[in-house]
Amino acid sequence: MPAHNLLSRVARHLAKTVTFDGTTWGDIATADTIATCTGRVLLLHLSAYCSTTLVGASATIELGVAGNTAGLIAQTTAANLIATEFWNDATPTDVLTAAAIVDKLVASNIILTTATAAVTAGVIEFSMLWLPMSVNGNLA
Secondary structure, eight states: OOHHHHHTTSOEEEEEEEEOOSSSSSOTTEEEEEEOEESOEEEEEEEEEEEEEEEOTTOEEEEEETTEEEEEEEEEEGGGOOTTEEOSSSSOBSSOOTTSEEEEEEOSOEEEEEESSOOOEEEEEEEEEEEEOSTTOEEO
16 A cells, blocks of 8 residues: 555544634624635544633524535524533533534535624634545645
8 A cells, every 4th residue: 555545544633713703703694614625525523612602692503514504513502502512413512422523525615604693702612533535635
């Protein structure tokens, strides 16, 4: 097996911290890029940990890609995400369950979409383990 094939099978890690302020992150009716995808990648595991409670009245958020904005995590009322909870579906929990986001093929940017109202405060820490599935596969 050529060395480049072996190296491409070593999982890579990408971390992204989002601090909501209602303008740069979490503005109403926007899609903010969490990870830029080049080529195709296999998302082995994605976790979204709320380290600071989200604030935003009736604001909703979802995670996915263009064309399927809730394809990774279903639409959730932002204020339901409180500190120390994992966001992996529409009902956040303080325990990461088997419903975690695993083994998803991705070929476009991963985006966080805010709707209904702005998210004015709070922090989510995203952690992604991934593998390239094409020669130019990359997640940054």
